[in-house]
Amino acid sequence: MESIDDHLVRRLTEWSEGEPLPETPGAAASGADPGLLLAYLDAQLQSRHLDFALRWLQSRQEGFYTIGSSGHESNAAVALALRPTDPALLHYRSGGFYAARAGQVPGSSPVADVLHSATASRRDPISGGRHKVFGHRGLNIVPQTSTISSHLPRALGMAFALGRGLPTGDVPADSVVVCSFGDASANHSTAAGAMNAAGYCAHQGLPLPLLLVCEDNGIGISVRSPRGWTRRALSSLPGVEYTAVDGTDPAGLLAGAAEVAAGVRESRRPAVLHLRTVRFMGHAGSDAEAAYRTRGEILADYDRDPILATAALLARRGVLSPAETLARYEATREQVMGQARELVGRVRRLDSPQAVVAPLTERRLPEVSAAATRPGAGRAPVFGGRPPEARGPLTLAQSVNAALHDAMLTWPQALVFGEDVARKGGVYGVTRGLRKAFGATRVFDTLLDEQTILGIALGSALTGALPIPEIQYLAYLHNAEDQLRGEAASLRFFSAGRYQNGMVVRIAGLAYQKGFGGHFHNDNSVAVLRDIPGLALAVASHPASAPALLRQCLALAEQEGRVCVFLEPIALYHRRDLHDEGDGGWLAPYAAPPDWAAGQAPLGRVRTVRDGADLAMVTFGNGVPMSLRAARVLARDGIEVRVVDLQWLSPLPVESLLAAVSGVSRVLVVDETRAGGGVSEAVVAALVDGGFPGALSRVNSLDSFVPLGPATAQVLLGEEDVLSAARKAARTG
16 A cells, blocks of 8 residues: 555655646635745654654664654644744644744754654653653743643643733743644543633633644544544533634645634633644554554545645645655655664663653752741731741641741742632631632632642643642542643653642541541542652641641742642541540640741651650551550550651651661551551561561551441551550560
8 A cells, every 4th residue: 555655755746747736725815924834844844754764763673652743744833823932732743833833943953852752862852761752941842741631731720820920930921822632632531621621711701821722633543533523522612712724724724723823812711723634654653554444544534634735735826836845855854864864873861770760869958958947028917916836736727727828928939729728718727818818819719620720730830830739638639640640740750850840739638537528538548649759748647747847848849849749637637635635635836937947847757756665656647646545555564665757658768767766676557548558568668678677567447448437447447456456566576
């Protein structure tokens, strides 16, 4: 069967020899500048020949990525309709866009960029050899690693930040955020959620300069999109302007894209550009397209080649003859293949574990320490003349609330948002008073969609904000967790630190809410958070330590671009007593700013809350008060227990933990999460790997969801379980 390359060469040759040109929609009325048309053609040619080069490199074991943009080259028109300063988050078939955007920036080298990216070269300008992505800091293209629509919430967040007048960093305030994706990806929940949120903002009258570009080739790998489905879904979004354009109509496409982009920039309202494309050469190099498409279907698509459509328009306009276009096509082939041949045997790749993980492990310890202890100005009016350190002992909820007020003063770019956090002040009152103190621009409610909440954080962080989003319950995170795993925490890695989206995600969670909620309000699973490289997971347990822990997270987000999760145990929010009613053992005074340095809680450091030489109980969250109560009982029997609060569940503070249990011959890990996939598995393994010489044991909750009502006591770790395990551990060895 004739290849798409051979077909294009044959058709241009036939036109050169006098065969009539095909009808070109809008050719006669086209007012496109010849220079614009040539820029459009050149971007298309570079993208097409890069696809050929990537497959050639793979055949020589030098290339590792063959998902191409052939047939989608018409997306170059979108780049030409925008400014090179407009942030772009691109579909993996947006090669034409990338080439056209690079052509707008002097000194750029799109061919070299893509070749180095696909060969995993350290000279890849965005990931440094970690992944093939369309991304470049100098071109304002934010890298995306999969783009199965998972990048749409981030794009929405960037547009939201720009429209709301939030910090814009180096992004011009009048920018348009453009985001491209495929028609099959439009069915994914992340796309549906982002487009719903775009319509929601439009309905609310909120500015949202977002241009969504659906590159519709009618097929998702091997599955056809139902005829008319994508158009109907995209055109029915409330408040979102819809425009359909055809990649085989370059004149109409260039004019339509320019009109839509200008409209979004002027109106600050979202729009969808539905770009009809075609896919050539299958999904990727390993895809046998003939297994699910007939020969006739494949060949019929050749007549919809966007490059041939551009060549016909150029010929009708008298800009380039078919022969001249063919010569340009072959010259581009030689340019691209010449650079590809130069790479064979010469690519420098990441060659050590340290080099690969460098973006995840780079630290700025002095800067983090300084930021975590820096008070903000204007505390007196914010606290009504009575700062929290003058209010007496506080509960955990009160101390976190006070710390959030201080954080908003220390970091003027900080934002607090989520469901119910503003007017209501949070379900448990933890954000009460913030909106009144700092205004609706910095403290605001969102719609009920965790993917959108995290997307706002992802996008606003890229513009210079310090987001503090709240997920109302830990169980509600799970339907949006890929926004942390696949998008947030991976950005520094796949951009080699060129982009970062530091944030602190506050989550109310864990179990032990007596008589309330069932498993959606009593979730004790943190495994998915602990599995994300580079993410820092902190768990507050006591009002004395929680503020410093929160400030440390914020400093990590600001100074290291770290994605942090700050988990707040709901059952401890309003607890006042520890051992006996009225003892006030779970209250603590709030530290004044001069004392913040002494109470620092650096990433990687545990907290010893009780000393003892016979047994060490290593725990966190709700396990801290349970362990302390068990320790008091054991002390009556002459067994002195050391209680260690991990504070950080990821990365585990291994060195600090080993130092904390030094001199004790027995360790019991008290873990309120599940026995399978819980925290204790990692703690025990870390102690073994670290050479702890003594006896190790653990006690956990059961491998069960949390039921409603009194049945919780049957599956959750209880104080009697802790005491029994501690007695047994104390007798071991």
